[in-house]
Amino acid sequence: MQDFINVNRKAWDQKVSIHMASDFYDVKGFIKGDTSLRKLEIPLLLPFEGQRILHAQCHFGMDTLSMERMGMSATGVDFSEEAIKQAKILAEQVELTSDFICDDVLTLEKVPDQSFDLVYSSYGVVGWLDDLTKWASNLFSKLRSGGSLLLVDFHPFIWTLDDDFKGFHYDYFKGDPIVEQEEFTYTDDKKETPLNAKTISWNHSLSEIFQALRKAGFIVTNFDEYDYSPYPCFPHLKKRAEQEYVFEHIQPRIPMVYHIRAEKK
DSSP, X not given: OOOHHHHHHHHXXXXXXXXXXXXXXXXXXXXXXXXXXXXXXXXXXXXXTTSEEEEESOTTSHHHHHHHHTTOEEEEEESOHHHHHHHHHXXXXXTOOOEEEEOOTTTOTTSOTTOEEEEEEESSOGGGOSOHHXXXXXXXXXXXXXXXXXXXXEOGGGXXXXXXXXXXXXXXXXXXXXXXXXXXXXXXXXXXXXXXXXXXXOOOOHHHXXXXXXXXXXXXXXXXXXXXXXXXOSTTXXXXXXXXXXXXXXXXXXXXXXXXXXXXX
């Protein structure tokens, strides 16, 4: 298998300009003062007002900057050089001071240890990582004693569905890497901007995620599951309520998102 980090980095470098121009991310609204954070995670982040936040896998930084608008001292980290470049430009546009560092969460060599009160990561993050133990250990090392981790991500159950999200296809548990050739990105529902990017990802069960956190030294203090997606980023979704999307063809309620809060004692 090719070096998955470089393969995925090339794909995400390509996605940045498409995402920034999309209605999905609504950069224009953000520049006018809107937040990019969802109603699901805002209450989870409120207790960290005034604290130092490391935003891992920050993409082009809208959530990082939204946390600064909430009164936090935020640092965004992403492995895509193009994403970090655009995050810095966006910060200047909106006159915010969040720091942005190009670094991979599986190394985090450029981020000082024991510097942060919270490490935050959200939505489509762990699937890009082959080694969750290393990931969790790296995040643990960046927290001060008594610091917290907050992970909000899509539930691994939905990644068992096929590419059209109509039936089961993929293993729930980690297996061989999932190699795909993406023709379009998730923001392009009208399929107007061809992508043609190779990606390599993995499915990780909840038990694998919890065990990785435990091995790193975290103590889990809160966990919850949600029966909706805050984003219309999958096929066949219908809007149930503001920032709540569910599959129109699946009648039983299924877990679509989860959050974990863990502490470094």
